[in-house]
Amino acid sequence: MDNDITIDFIENNLNIFHKLYDVIRVVDPITKRVLLYNGNTLVEKASSCFNEIGKESICDNCISIRALKDKKTYMKIESLDNKSYLITVLPIEVNNKTLIVELIKETTDSLFYGHSLDGKGCKVNNIINDLKLMTIRDSLTDIGNRRFIDETLPIDMKVCFKKDEPISIIMVDVDYFKRVNDRFGHTTGDFVLKELAGCLKQCIRNKKDWIGRYGGEEFLVCIPGADEKAALVIAERMHERIAEKKFIHNNEDIKITASFGICSTSNKDITVEEFLNLADKKLYEAKNSGRNKIVF
The missing domain is CATH 3.30.70.270 (Reverse transcriptase/Diguanylate cyclase domain)
Structure with a gap:
C-alpha cells in the first residue's frame, strides 16, 4: 500500500481499526501535535500527543521520532498508572511531509506472554509491574x-x-x-x-x-x-x-x-x-x- 493513501485507507476503514485500537491519530513528530486530515487538508488539534494516555511530558523513548528518522514502523509497550498500552507507529508521506500514524491500544488485560492463557502470571501487564517493582x-x-x-x-x-x-x-x-x-x-x-x-x-x-x-x-x-x-x-x-x-x-x-x-x-x-x-x-x-x- 502506498504511503500517500494510508490516511484515506484508515478513514475509509475506521470500523476495522477501531476494533483493534482505542486511539488512531496522525502526529507531527517534530512539534508533537496531533493532526486531523479533512478534505486533503491537515488541521492541527490543540493537544499534544502524549496527553492522550495521561502523560504530562514527552516519552523518554519516543518511537515516533525514531520512526521518522529510520522510516520504519515501530511498536512499544507504555506503562502508566498500572495500565499497559501497546503503541504502534508508522511513517507516512502527506503533502511532501513525513507524518506518523499512531495506533494506541490499552492492553492491561488483553496482552499475554507465551502460549498459556490460564493464569494471571502470563499477562504482560503483570510482568511489567513485577519488573517495575523490582527497580523501585x-x-x-x-x-x-x-x-x-x-x-x-x-x-x-x-x-x-x-x-x-x-x-x-x-x-x-x-x-x-x-x-x-x-x-x-x-x-x-x-x-x-x-x-x-x-x-x-x-x-x-x-x-x-x-x-x-x-x-x-x-x-x-x-x-x-x-x-x-x-x-x-x-x-x-x-x-x-x-x-x-x-x-x-x-x-x-x-x-x-x-x-x-x-x-x-x-x-x-x-x-x-x-x-x-x-x-x-x-x-x-x-x-x-x-x-x-x-x-x-
Whole structure:
C-alpha cells in the first residue's frame, strides 16, 4: 500500500481499526501535535500527543521520532498508572511531509506472554509491574529505594504546588549505626534497618504518604499536603515508636535511637535538590547537637 493513501485507507476503514485500537491519530513528530486530515487538508488539534494516555511530558523513548528518522514502523509497550498500552507507529508521506500514524491500544488485560492463557502470571501487564517493582523497591526493607525517591518526590512536589498545598519531608538517620554493625555484625544491622522501616511505616497517615530508603541507614519520609506542624506530629510519633521498640536479634537486645530533620515548603520555585538539602541540613543539626532529637 502506498504511503500517500494510508490516511484515506484508515478513514475509509475506521470500523476495522477501531476494533483493534482505542486511539488512531496522525502526529507531527517534530512539534508533537496531533493532526486531523479533512478534505486533503491537515488541521492541527490543540493537544499534544502524549496527553492522550495521561502523560504530562514527552516519552523518554519516543518511537515516533525514531520512526521518522529510520522510516520504519515501530511498536512499544507504555506503562502508566498500572495500565499497559501497546503503541504502534508508522511513517507516512502527506503533502511532501513525513507524518506518523499512531495506533494506541490499552492492553492491561488483553496482552499475554507465551502460549498459556490460564493464569494471571502470563499477562504482560503483570510482568511489567513485577519488573517495575523490582527497580523501585529496596529488597531489604521492602520500602521504596533511591530510584523510587528520585522519581516520586518531584511528582508529589509538582502536584502539591499545583493545588497550592504544602509538602513536607522528614530525613531519618539511625544514630551510631556503625556501632551496631561492628558489635553485632551486618546480619543484625540488616535486621535493625528492616524493623526500623516497619516502625516508620506504621506512623504515616495514609496512602499518599510514603517512605524510601535514601541510602545506608538514612530514610526519607514524604508527606504531601502537610505543613511543618503536621510533619512534626508524625516525626514525634516515629521518635516515640522507635524509643519503645525492642530490637531483639539472636537473643541480643539492641538499643536504637534516631535523629530527624524536617523541611516543609510551599515555594513553587524550590528545586528537588534544594528541598532535600534543606531537610538534610536539619538532620545534621539534630546529629551534631546530640542526636536522638528532631530539628525543624
